[in-house]
Amino acid sequence: MFNHSDQQELFLPLVEGVHETPPWGAFMRNLVARTYARRAFLIITLASAMPTQEPTVIHVSAPRAVKEPPLDFRRLDGLGLHPYGQLRPGRVYAIDEVLDFDNAERLAFQRAALAEMGIRYGRWLRVTAGGAADAWLLLVREREDFSSSAVSTLAAIGPHLTAALRTLAALTQQRLQTAMAQSALARLGVGQLAFDAAGRVMAADPVAEELLPYSNAPEARAGRRLQLLPAVSSALEQACAAIAEGRSEGGTLLLLDPSRNLHLLLRKSDLNLPEPRAVPAVIGTLRIARREDERAGALVLRGIHGLSDREAALAEKVSRGETITDAGRTLRLTDETARNYSKRIYAKTGTQGQADLVRDILSGLTPLA
The missing domain is CATH 3.30.450.80 (Transcription factor LuxR-like, autoinducer-binding domain)
Structure with missing residues (x-):
């Protein structure tokens, strides 16, 4: 006993x-x-x-x-x-x-x-x-x-x-499952927060924890408040209430920090959680500019598309906003050689030009390298 x-x-x-x-x-x-x-x-x-x-x-x-x-x-x-x-x-x-x-x-x-x-x-x-x-x-x-x-x-x-x-x-x-998901999002520079209908933060991933300030003032209910300018804080509360009540389907965008051009995208929560559960009303997503290591990204492109080392390095630089010729000069290629490489890259990747190539790279595994 x-x-x-x-x-x-x-x-x-x-x-x-x-x-x-x-x-x-x-x-x-x-x-x-x-x-x-x-x-x-x-x-x-x-x-x-x-x-x-x-x-x-x-x-x-x-x-x-x-x-x-x-x-x-x-x-x-x-x-x-x-x-x-x-x-x-x-x-x-x-x-x-x-x-x-x-x-x-x-x-x-x-x-x-x-x-x-x-x-x-x-x-x-x-x-x-x-x-x-x-x-x-x-x-x-x-x-x-x-x-x-x-x-x-x-x-x-x-x-x-x-x-x-x-x-x-x-x-x-x-x-382990949570860590894998958070690691993938962090590699993409993505942070997420779960809000209740009153705009209180129920949970935040490591990227969101690092990027955003939180109020130390005690709350009567569970959750935390983001430490924002009064107008932004009010807009966040109103948006969360509207989404929770069905008056807005989401897609609401708030500028949290003009100095960092940091925006928060709010949408209705669609998380499927097991019982017992506390389902958030709103999911907030933010993103900062973050790219993979260039060499790691080039290795992925080489493996997926069969590119040569120089072709993969050129494609990786183009995906970061450089022109074909500028990227080629960085790699010590002549302008003509860089253009010839780009034609081979388009052929091997099945893309129809620079914009299509960038879209293909950014929507694939390369940013997660």
């Missing part, structure tokens, strides 16, 4: 801990205190991680051991203990259960190394998130073994830690 202390010190930190970086620091500290462990670590490995990627390791020490070095999980891994992956998920193992009693020499080596690391007593717990992630929790003591109460606490935590690991694995997947 779980009591109020268990809920406050262990289970609630497990739920909230998926949002910590790294996760579950508070949970680990509370677990060490509850079990009277001296030191502990939690190893988290995602199934999708590259083989060369180091696992996430959270080290925690009791106050009496805070000056001691953290547990060296790599050294433990090299002792030839019972392979972590073969530990039955959810079962609590004592140190003796992972030692090699079939090889006296190795057993002596293992015991000596553990003693040198200050590990005389320990408990292992493995949890797994259905093939998406694995975690291994180790608690150690030096002078006396863990009490039956401490072992029971660790065993009781197993199912809850498993559920939390599944949540963390799913959250990690969503974070």
Whole structure:
């Protein structure tokens, strides 16, 4: 039977801990205190991680051991203990259960190394998130073994830690999807904001966070306000209200900052979000001038259209607004050679001139290189 202390010190930190970086620091500290462990670590490995990627390791020490070095999980891994992956998920193992009693020499080596690391007593717990992630929790003591109460606490935590690991694995997947989308938009210089019907910012991506100022004044409701000139702020609120109420289909353009020629395009939100959800009324989009590295863009053009190095470099420069002859001179080509190159570029890309070429480049993968 779980009591109020268990809920406050262990289970609630497990739920909230998926949002910590790294996760579950508070949970680990509370677990060490509850079990009277001296030191502990939690190893988290995602199934999708590259083989060369180091696992996430959270080290925690009791106050009496805070000056001691953290547990060296790599050294433990090299002792030839019972392979972590073969530990039955959810079962609590004592140190003796992972030692090699079939090889006296190795057993002596293992015991000596553990003693040198200050590990005389320990408990292992493995949890797994259905093939998406694995975690291994180790608690150690030096002078006396863990009490039956401490072992029971660790065993009781197993199912809850498993559920939390599944949540963390799913959250990690969503974070990856979000990061990919934000990275693509950032490469194009695009920033986006979600507004409610009153013009409050519900969410903003990194580009929008960087480009726009936000008011520090507290709001009665959730959300933030953009810090704008009074007339612009009023226009934003009126536009969001009109779009939310259906009096405008969107496409409203606001000049946020004349000094930077920074405009914000507002449209009705069409996001399809799962329940429970807080659907924004309006999506705001802004864009700054940002292009890919020239060499990276030329490589993409060469790969897609079979252009030569010089042809790809010339096409890349033309897409940035340079004339054929100016781009050719930058590349140390004569005007005649540049014009001959341009004809070959048009033929290979299937375009009908400079304007068509620029359109084709800017609407393709090149700006995302």
